[in-house]
Amino acid sequence: MSELRKDFVIDRWVIIAAERSDRPHDIAPATQPDPTEPCPFCAGHEAMTPPEVFAYRDRSTAPNMPGWRIxxxxxxxxxxxxxxxxxxxADSxxxxMDGVGVHEVIIETPRHCPNMAELSDRQFEDVLRAYRQRMVDVQKDPRWQSILIYKNQGSAAGATLEHVHSQLLAMPMVPREVAEELRAAKAHYTAKRKCLYCGIIESERADRRRIVAEDDAFIVFCPFAPRFPFETWLLPKRHSPFFHTVTEDELRQFAGLLRQSLRRLDSAAAAPFNYVxxxxxxxxxxxxxxxxRLEILPRISKIAGFELSSGYYINTVAPEAAARNLRDALP
Amino acid sequence: MSELRKDFVIDRWVIIAAERSDRPHDIAPATQPDPTEPCPFCAGHEAMTPPEVFAYRDRSTAPNMPGWRIxxxxxxxxxxxxxxxxxxxADSxxxxMDGVGVHEVIIETPRHCPNMAELSDRQFEDVLRAYRQRMVDVQKDPRWQSILIYKNQGSAAGATLEHVHSQLLAMPMVPREVAEELRAAKAHYTAKRKCLYCGIIESERADRRRIVAEDDAFIVFCPFAPRFPFETWLLPKRHSPFFHTVTEDELRQFAGLLRQSLRRLDSAAAAPFNYVxxxxxxxxxxxxxxxxRLEILPRISKIAGFELSSGYYINTVAPEAAARNLRDALP
Structure with a gap:
């Protein structure tokens, strides 16, 4: 069983995956698969993963057998x-604490594919529907304070299997980045009686230089102070704190814009990326x-000593130029 | 000229290196050298860098000519x-602000060498003396609130030139990680009337499981909640806020322990690393x-979607096991 440990001073917890700690000469991460094995995420290899907790599959098919889409x-x-x-x-x-939480993998297609941008609109919708459904189910357990959904695509972005997939992680605490954002957003709301992000949407729409795309429900833009070249944010125009409360109409629109955004990135700067x-x-x-919101974080530049010691970032592509390139990437 | 931009909500500044932003299709970082060029850090190639601001060199040699050690x-x-x-x-x-600060490179040897662990004790002392001297000089400018010194060794750790070197960066603000640490350390001091880190040294010495090495002036240990496998901290036993106030005796002892620590890491898990x-x-x-303190951060695992969205880390090697391995790595 893993263990959650907090840093001496700052609000930074580390998950120590203890089962490997007695074999410390084996420095490969525990999630590293044997490269000679067949892909455990391809249809027909269902027995290579733990039994499924959820799937979209043909009615006539049984769980943990082929016939699934997600x-x-x-x-x-x-x-x-x-x-x-x-x-x-705890002492001073x-x-x-014990490593308590939920950690699931969303396998996004039954066919081997390393690039999410190649999936269809329908597949993007299914992926987002699966996120929503799992979030609705997992949040019923009162132990969890936060649910993270994230994707690692490409080895430099931390993926250990190339077959497209994403991950859901529920935690018994509010992680540092979310807590800090919440604190700042609360302070802004108290001062202005208005959601900070609704204000950002207004002001980015007025400025236009950093906007990549939008429809009536969502805006896609490069943020003012991006950590990474081509970093892109997708925000709903309707004020809502939770992804899992998106309506079916919103979900379809969001799927279209997310697919388009990944295709733009693929065309402008094919790169490993995370989205969160x-x-x-x-x-x-x-x-x-x-x-x-959803953040797309292309991993073109490396996180180095400066970033690790300061918590700041160096980015060689201004967001105004990145947005221009992403806009031009798809006619 | 570059620009410093602050995130919408959290205390995270990003340095936008603007000179490259009009060529956004050129996604390589601005520091990427042409691999067909000779190494600009080797003796004899002094003209490939800006003129030196400091050097340890033979008395008879002129600046920006061979004859230097650092x-x-x-x-x-x-x-x-x-x-x-x-x-x-700023508005809401x-x-x-303009990208104001100091950014220097410390070239650690005149001979091409990609691995700092291979340098001699004498060379380590010279490197640390150069850090101290540049910090003493740079901090005289009242504009700087913080001076970072860090090393990127290996491409996965963000190095763009393999010839061993480190960097000094002076900033007009206190970076997020330092500010948070300062806040927590202050709170601890106010509550206990005792330095938090002096307390950590005491308690790690009593426990012993995470200690790698020590002498009368310094302790080397794997911290309780390390972000990375084999993460190692070096702390002075004498309470002191500033690296640049180390005495000559302390500097020599520190050089010996830093060299030993990098050789232990090299032997236990040869890996790209940062130190800060x-x-x-x-x-x-x-x-x-x-x-x-000095932190050695081996870059064996990747920083992925989980780390970027939570600010937390997953580490597959417990620090107790890492310390045991590092202790055993050098007889």
Whole structure:
């Protein structure tokens, strides 16, 4: 079982995947597959993963058999496990708890494909529907304060299997990045009586230089201070703290814009990337100030000593130029 | 000239290296050298870098000619520049300023060498003396609030030239990671009337499981919640907020332990790595709570979607096992 440990001073928890820690000479991450094995995410290899917890599949087919379009399975090497206890121990310097949580993998297509941009609109819709459904189900467990959904595509972005997939991770705390954002968004709301992100949408629409695309429900733009070249954010125009409350109409529009955004990136700067959904903390009673979004984070530049010691970033492509290129990338 | 831009909500500044932003299809970082060119850091190629600002060299030799052991030059592609203005503009959502600061490169040997662990004790001492000297000089400019010193070794750690070198970056603000640490350390000091890091040293020495090495002036250990496999911290036993106040005796001991630590890492898990010196903010009036240190951050695992969206880390090697391996790595 893994263990959650908190840094001595800052609000930074580390998940120590303990099962490998007695074999420390084996420095490969626990999730590294044997490259000579067949792909565990391809149709026909269902037995290579833990049993599915959810799938979109043909009516006549049985679970854990071919016939699926999307398949959700527990992570075979979970960073956090639901069955773990919930003991929390702390003194003035050392704080830790059992690695309790949920860690699932969303397999996005039954056919081997390393590039999500090649999936169809229909497949994008299915992926987003699966996210929504799993978030709705997982958030029923009152132990979780936060659900992260993220994708690693390409080895430099941390993917260990190339078959397109994403991950869901539910945690018993609000992670540092979300907590800080929440704090700042609350302060803004208290001062202005208005959601910060609704204000950003207004002001980016007035400026236009950083906008990549938009429709009546969503805006796609390069943020003012992007960490990475071609970093792109997708925000809903309707104020809503939670991704999992998107309507069916919104979901279809969002699927179209997400697919288009990944195809733009693929054409402008084919690169490994992460995307992450920032959705509101589940236990917050007040939801006026948090506004969900999806961030696409291309991994063209490296995270180096400067970034690790400062928490700041160096980016060689201004967002105004990145947006211009992404706009031009698809006619 | 580059530009500093602040994120909409959190205290995260991004340096936009603007000179490349009009060529956004050229996605290579601005620091990427042409691989067909000779190494600009080797003796004999002094003209390939900007003129040196400091060097340890034979008495009979002229600046910017061979005969040096350590050479410090301005970064040819500076993220921040000292000549920039100091205008700071902000409204409720967009905050930015000119990219003002200092960005230097410390070239650690005249002979081409890609692995710092292969340098001699004497060379390590010279490198650390050069850090100290440049910090003493650079901090005289009252514009800088913080000086970072860091090393990127290996492409996965962000190095663009393999010849061993490190970087100094002075900034007009206290970076996020340092500010948060300072806040927490202050709170601890106020509650306990004792430096947090002095307490960590005591408690790690009592526990012993995470200690790699120590002498009378320094302790080397794997921290309780390490972000990376084999992450190692070097802390001075004497309470001191600033690296640049080390004495000559301490510097020699520190050089020996740093060299030994990198050789241990090289032997246990040869890997790209960063090291970073956390030294106190220059403008703090109260120095009871900050305690300088050097962190070695091996880049065995990737920073992926989980880390970028949460600010947390997954580490597959427990620090107790890492310390055991590092201890055993050098007899």
């Amino acid at each position: 398949r959700v399975v527990p992570n075979k090497y979970p960073a956090l496990a639901s069955a773990a206890g919930f003991s929390h121990r 310097m050392y704080e830790f 959904i920032h959705s509101g903390p589940l236990k917050e009673s007040d939801h006026e100030h948090f506004h969900w | 050479r410090v030059v301005p970064n040819k592609y500076p993220a921040l520049a000292s000549a920039a203005g100091f205008s700071h503009r 959502m967009y905050e930015f 010196i956390h030294s106190g903010p220059l403008k703090e009036s109260d120095h009871e709570h900050f305690h300088w």
